[in-house]
Amino acid sequence: xxxxxxxxxxxxxxxxxxxxxxxxxxxxxxxxxxxxxxxxxxxxxxxxxxxxxxxxxxxxxxxxxxxxxxxxxxxxxxxxxxxxxxxxxxxxxxxxxxxxxxxxxxxxxxxxxxxxxxxxxxxxxxxxxxxxxxxxxxxxxxxxxxxxxxxxxxxxxxxxxx
Amino acid sequence: xxxxxxxxxxxxxxxxxxxxxxxxxxxxxxxxxxxxxxxxxxxxxxxxxxxxxxxxxxxxxxxxxxxxxxxxxxxxxxxxxxxxxxxxxxxxxxxxxxxxxxxxxxxxxxxxxxxxxxxxxxxxxxxxxxxxxxxxxxxxxxxxxxxxxxxxxxxxxxxxxxxxxxxxxxxxxxxxxxxxxxxxxxxxxxxxxxxxxxxxxxxxxxxxxxxxxxxxxxxxxxxxxxxxxxxxxxxxxxxxxxxxxxxxxxxxxxxxxxxxxxxxxxxxxxxxxxxxxxxxxxxxxxxxxxxxxxxxxxxxxxxxxxxxxxxxxxxxxxxxxxxxxxxxxxxxxxxxxxxxxxxxxxxxxxxxxxxxxxxxxxx
Numbered sequence: 001x002x003x004x005x006x007x008x009x010x011x012x013x014x015x016x017x018x019x020x021x022x023x024x025x026x027x028x029x030x031x032x033x034x035x036x037x038x039x040x041x042x043x044x045x046x047x048x049x050x051x052x053x054x055x056x057x058x059x060x061x062x063x064x065x066x067x068x069x070x071x072x073x074x075x076x077x078x079x080x081x082x083x084x085x086x087x088x089x090x091x092x093x094x095x096x097x098x099x100x101x102x103x104x105x106x107x108x109x110x111x112x113x114x115x116x117x118x119x120x121x122x123x124x125x126x127x128x129x130x131x132x133x134x135x136x137x138x139x140x141x142x143x144x145x146x147x148x149x150x151x152x153x154x155x156x157x158x159x160x161x162x
Numbered sequence: 163x164x165x166x167x168x169x170x171x172x173x174x175x176x177x178x179x180x181x182x183x184x185x186x187x188x189x190x191x192x193x194x195x196x197x198x199x200x201x202x203x204x205x206x207x208x209x210x211x212x213x214x215x216x217x218x219x220x221x222x223x224x225x226x227x228x229x230x231x232x233x234x235x236x237x238x239x240x241x242x243x244x245x246x247x248x249x250x251x252x253x254x255x256x257x258x259x260x261x262x263x264x265x266x267x268x269x270x271x272x273x274x275x276x277x278x279x280x281x282x283x284x285x286x287x288x289x290x291x292x293x294x295x296x297x298x299x300x301x302x303x304x305x306x307x308x309x310x311x312x313x314x315x316x317x318x319x320x321x322x323x324x325x326x327x328x329x330x331x332x333x334x335x336x337x338x339x340x341x342x343x344x345x346x347x348x349x350x351x352x353x354x355x356x357x358x359x360x361x362x363x364x365x366x367x368x369x370x371x372x373x374x375x376x377x378x379x380x381x382x383x384x385x386x387x388x389x390x391x392x393x394x395x396x397x398x399x400x401x402x403x404x405x406x407x408x409x410x411x412x413x414x415x416x417x418x419x420x421x422x423x424x425x426x427x428x429x430x431x432x433x434x435x436x437x438x439x440x441x442x443x444x445x446x447x448x449x450x451x452x453x454x455x456x457x458x459x460x461x462x463x464x465x466x467x468x469x470x471x472x473x474x475x476x477x478x479x480x481x482x483x484x485x486x487x488x489x490x491x492x493x494x495x496x497x498x499x500x501x502x503x504x505x506x507x508x509x510x511x512x513x514x515x516x517x518x519x520x521x522x523x524x525x
Contacts, residue, residue, distance in 0.1 A: 142183065
């Protein structure tokens, strides 16, 4: 079913752009919007890239609808201070919100590809199929993005960069 | 073309890279840690029972049926809100073009740089506050549904939109100066007038003659949309020039980002964003920075000539040469010594900017 296939993709793209509590609600909206505009899609094979673009646009207009970016940032900051869905970090574990916060700071290309790999659980080839990116681009985004994310979190293996 | 098991450079992937790519290798402990932390965010919410969506068959037929009775009241609310917003936007756009002036509210007295005209709603004009011997500043505040228009020179107009606070400098200034404290405004600088300087977050944007630009600002920063003409911004000895149509965001802490030309593709914007991000944060490895820069340069076209010029001001000196060489491919090279570009010589950079503008317009 399309929803089962694409909802995690849409959700992963949204959760790195807007507050977590809003991302789930908006996932449905994006999917419904995509379905309602399905007639506009000329090439059926491009559905993944198309729905990803709708998700990005919705995330942006969601931010605008909130009007003040400050409000959105405050909500994001609230999550960092212990919002819903927070996972407490045990010994040797990383805090979910801390990692999400750093992931949100990455450039869009890295942020989205890593979100699809690490949050949605897609493999590289699946990300390429879902977004319309080439395998090479997905690889570059994954490897460079992960190097940046490790650096931002202050963890990782030295010399592991590309 | 890379083969399975190889990275983009043709070298075999490390087990960690293989794990990242398709989950088949042994992930590094840090990769597992990060993945473990983010796994909790995975989407698990099923589709609501009252929302039915056709599957692939529906796509093939180009049809869709969405039943959403349970959410219909919310939808109507969203629709009503949308109509209201559309109405408000329509009103703003229409009122911006109105010619009929309202009452002139500029207080009488010494010769003023600006003529302030109320367009609608509550417009509050403060008393002049002395800044220097020959310079005063006054604040103009617009209410929720208010708009004001200020004029300078022979035909320069600035429309101050609702819920905005601006400061106008009156007196002997090189150029008319207006400070946008909060809210938004639309400026049109007449071709025969002097540039208008707009101050935001302690930065000065110079709106050149012939420029039309919209600026929206709040504490988090300023979004500049240059429709035509040029806006020049100098920040921390780094120049940024925006050639319309283009957008540029200005962060109070890090200054102007690289402008996005309206003609640039999404891939190019994403690539600019990545390069800019790496330049603003200490890059973890020069190899990565070089890789990103190389990818961006390879993707550039004549449409990116002005972006390349802006990039010259941002990259470290040792990386200016490939940027200059790429820019040189798209422009008619000025007679000045190209080596001076690497030193960011102001006159040479001006000549190269003019050539980049010409290349963008020739395209």
